[in-house]
Amino acid sequence: MITPREHVERTPIGDGVRLCASCIPRGRCRLGISGLGLDAEGVARFRLVCDAGHEGGPGVAHGGWTASVLDEMLGSVALLHKRLTVTKSLTVEFLRPVPIDQPLLGRSWNDRIEGRHWHNVGEVTLAATGALLGRATGVFSERDPDHFQRHKDWLATQIGKAAD
Numbered sequence: 001m002i003t004p005r006e007h008v009e010r011t012p013i014g015d016g017v018r019l020c021a022s023c024i025p026r027g028r029c030r031l032g033i034s035g036l037g038l039d040a041e042g043v044a045r046f047r048l049v050c051d052a053g054h055e056g057g058p059g060v061a062h063g064g065w066t067a068s069v070l071d072e073m074l075g076s077v078a079l080l081h082k083r084l085t086v087t088k089s090l091t092v093e094f095l096r097p098v099p100i101d102q103p104l105l106g107r108s109w110n111d112r113i114e115g116r117h118w119h120n121v122g123e124v125t126l127a128a129t130g131a132l133l134g135r136a137t138g139v140f141s142e143r144d145p146d147h148f149q150r151h152k153d154w155l156a157t158q159i160g161k162a163a164d
């Protein structure tokens, strides 16, 4: 079985972020995230733009976009340390409307690790002024790469049960 590090290293990067399966063919994150790497304090930094494809209210991002980018940014913290985690819980605060087509900045970092659980934090700000628009806390559960095969096996059992 491959190690989590090998699994992470085999996943393609686009604009500085490890790409999820659906974005690998396009070569960039569909949410408009580019990664700037870890700074000296171990904080992951990102450039973000919410394009009109994610417009909710007039001129502002759908809340699902904001929650998704925070999930992605907090989920990237362990990836940047070559560890594999999935979101166990995510709490999002929508502090101000997020404008579309405006440069935004994202930051995410680890607060503490308890066993296999990474407690991560992150925020989205307006690049022009640093105004805080949204923030999140989340717990990310460290997994082995067999997580996805386990899911397939579990699903096959469930579907089998439904057919009985």
Ligand SMILES: CCCCC/C=C\C/C=C\C/C=C\C/C=C\CCCC(=O)SCCNC(=O)CCNC(=O)[C@H](O)C(C)(C)COP(=O)(O)OP(=O)(O)OC[C@H]1O[C@@H](n2cnc3c(N)ncnc32)[C@H](O)[C@@H]1OP(=O)(O)O
Pocket (backbone or CB within 6 Å): 007, 008, 011, 018, 019, 020, 021, 071, 072, 073, 074, 075, 076, 079, 084, 085, 086, 087, 088, 116, 141, 142, 146, 147, 148, 149, 150, 151, 152, 154
């Ligand atoms: C998009 C995912 C990417 C993940 C990384 C993949 C590749 C890396 C490379 C590039 C990716 C690029 C970017 C990614 C960056 C950020 C992505 C954002 C992160 C996400 O957006 S990620 C998707 C959303 N998040 C989930 O989708 C989690 C669903 N939630 C669970 O999976 C469990 O809830 C879990 C693991 C959280 C529990 O955590 P835990 O610490 O409590 O773990 P525990 O082992 O105790 O399991 C407790 C119970 O879950 C069962 N269980 C565990 N694993 C299972 C499996 N594989 N199949 C079937 N059942 C499973 C056990 O059997 C037990 O069941 P029971 O209670 O009945 O005994």
